[in-house]
Amino acid sequence: MGAAEAAAQAKLRMDGVGRRFERDGKSIAVLDGISFDVSDGEFVCLVGPSGCGKSTLLNLMGGFLPPTSGSILIDGETVEGPDPRRILVFQERGVFPWLTVEGNIAFGLAKLPKAERQERVAHYVRMVQLEGFERSYPSDLSGGMKQRLQVARALAVNPDILYLDEPFGALDSVTRLVMRAELLRIWQTERRTIVFVTHDIDEAVQLADRVVVLSSRPAKVMDILEIDIPHPRNISSPRYLELRDDLLGKIGLAHSV
Amino acid sequence: MSGTARTFLALRPFAFLGFLLLLWQLAVALRPDGLMPGPVGVALGVGELLRHGLLLKYAVASLFRVTWGFLLAAVLAIPLGLVIGWHRRAEWAINPLAQIFRPISPLAWIPIAILWFGVGDLAAIFLIFVGCFFPLLLTAMSAVHRVPSVYLEVGRNFGLGGWDFVSRVLYPAVAPQLITGARITLGIAWLVVVAAEMISVNSGLGFLIIDARNAGNRYDLVVAGMLVIGLIGLLLDVGMRSLERVRSFRWSYSED
Numbered sequence: 001m002g003a004a005e006a007a008a009q010a011k012l013r014m015d016g017v018g019r020r021f022e023r024d025g026k027s028i029a030v031l032d033g034i035s036f037d038v039s040d041g042e043f044v045c046l047v048g049p050s051g052c053g054k055s056t057l058l059n060l061m062g063g064f065l066p067p068t069s070g071s072i073l074i075d076g077e078t079v080e081g082p083d084p085r086r087i088l089v090f091q092e093r094g095v096f097p098w099l100t101v102e103g104n105i106a107f108g109l110a111k112l113p114k115a116e117r118q119e120r121v122a123h124y125v126r127m128v129q130l131e132g133f134e135r136s137y138p139s140d141l142s143g144g145m146k147q148r149l150q151v152a153r154a155l156a157v158n159p160d161i162l163y164l165d166e167p168f169g170a171l172d173s174v175t176r177l178v179m180r181a182e183l184l185r186i187w188q189t190e191r192r193t194i195v196f197v198t199h200d201i202d203e204a205v206q207l208a209d210r211v212v213v214l215s216s217r218p219a220k221v222m223d224i225l226e227i228d229i230p231h232p233r234n235i236s237s238p239r240y241l242e243l244r245d246d247l248l249g250k251i252g253l254a255h256s257v
Numbered sequence: 258m259s260g261t262a263r264t265f266l267a268l269r270p271f272a273f274l275g276f277l278l279l280l281w282q283l284a285v286a287l288r289p290d291g292l293m294p295g296p297v298g299v300a301l302g303v304g305e306l307l308r309h310g311l312l313l314k315y316a317v318a319s320l321f322r323v324t325w326g327f328l329l330a331a332v333l334a335i336p337l338g339l340v341i342g343w344h345r346r347a348e349w350a351i352n353p354l355a356q357i358f359r360p361i362s363p364l365a366w367i368p369i370a371i372l373w374f375g376v377g378d379l380a381a382i383f384l385i386f387v388g389c390f391f392p393l394l395l396t397a398m399s400a401v402h403r404v405p406s407v408y409l410e411v412g413r414n415f416g417l418g419g420w421d422f423v424s425r426v427l428y429p430a431v432a433p434q435l436i437t438g439a440r441i442t443l444g445i446a447w448l449v450v451v452a453a454e455m456i457s458v459n460s461g462l463g464f465l466i467i468d469a470r471n472a473g474n475r476y477d478l479v480v481a482g483m484l485v486i487g488l489i490g491l492l493l494d495v496g497m498r499s500l501e502r503v504r505s506f507r508w509s510y511s512e513d
Contacts, residue, residue, distance in 0.1 A: 097508035098429040108415040
């Protein structure tokens with residue numbers, strides 16, 4: 001495949017993206033010359049040390065913040081602002097507490113005819129396995145259920161890209177494992193492009209097609225690692241452990257605690 | 258738990274109240290110098306006011322003023338406060354003014370109220386309006402600030418703008434705080450109306466109290482009026498609290 005063809009195929013293109021913030025009269029660089037491509041239907045994880053600017057990067061991709069340098073292109077068009085074609089899923093408080101499960105999933109579907117809306121809501125309630133909780137409010141749901149609800153609300157508007165900002169970071173370790181399997185199952189049926197921010201190396205190696213490794217602030221792309229293990233992944237296979245150690249090394253962490 | 262035991266528990270607060278009333282009556286019987294009417298005298302006073310139709314008439318007059326003053330303030334102050342809270346620059350301009358006006362007791366406005374509106378309903382309504390306006394304005398402003406930015410970002414992400422954004426994200430996000438603020442403010446309004454009626458009108462529960470004293474030192478009627486004011490204030494608060502329990506309002510930012 002030629003370079004021109006690859007460029008034409010990129011769903012999301014980050015091209016020399018930088019972002020600075022003004023704090024107390026000083027200009028602080030958070031992101032510096034970030035470049036990588038994400039192709040259609042790909043699952044990409046962004047990993048990096050805490051506070052390195054991963055969430056800022058996701059906010060730029062989502063159009064919530066403009067970059068101070070470089071450009072972000074989706075299907076060849078510059079990102080100008082937030083857009084329902086690409087939905088950001090937050091770590092916490094992402095669902096509206098004043099709406100029921102059904103109300104949350106239907107949030108982005110106000111323009112659809114009622115019958116179609118109900119059908120879409122029922123479909124995604126089933127997909128994230130919240131049957132029986134349609135009329136429940138988020139305060140009656142567990143943390144994992146709230147995150148599944150948030151993913152369902154995002155998928156219901158049929159977006160091209162899902163951005164997930166450490167979506168399982170606030171969950172306990174068992175729930176986190178279950179949620180990863182759930183997300184992979186959903187991704188395999190729906191085939192959306194996913195950009196997933198995490199600081200958990202295992203999470204990245206379990207989920208991603210490719211892992212983009214960011215440095216500490218100001219964040220630069222240090223490496224891009226391909227995870228060439230087919231799903232479902234055996235997390236004790238030699239190849240898995242090799243990739244995991246490789247990634248740990250790149251982030252600069254020792255193997256022993 | 259058996260039925261009788263439960264009945265006993267439910268009756269306990271009333272039994273305590275009865276005990277206090279008994280003590281009150283005893284104390285009055287021991288010192289019959291007219292410094293304080295007894296519970297029997299007060300109950301007879303309430304009966305007398307009811308028979309003459311004054312109680313209902315005055316309670317309605319007071320509630321009428323509170324309703325209008327409170328609603329006018331709410332209709333103006335809440336949208337204004339939301340807009341000011343949303344625009345930081347507007348807040349920098351308005352906030353010093355609001356902070357100066359807020360600690361002025363609504364009662365300090367009585368001379369001006371009478372000068373502008375004369376003695377009558379309008380003056381009393383104006384005083385309640387002034388007493389409610391600044392608390393509601395500040396409640397609405399701080400409610401906007403306390404909305405987690407995630408909700409606003411989700412709203413924008415799903416393409417909401419203008420009226421849709423206000424009605425489907427901003428309003429539901431501030432509603433619980435507005436209701437709590439409105440409940441506290443209604444309590445203020447009920448305090449203000451009694452004082453306003455003592456000076457600027459010739460009807461209402463506040464007037465009843467001052468009139469009972471001026472026209473023959475009827476302290477049994479004074480205390481009867483106080484009792485009725487307390488009971489109506491309690492009912493207003495209970496009503497507002499039931500609004501707080503509406504399911505879609507019954508969440509707070511702390512739970513997650």
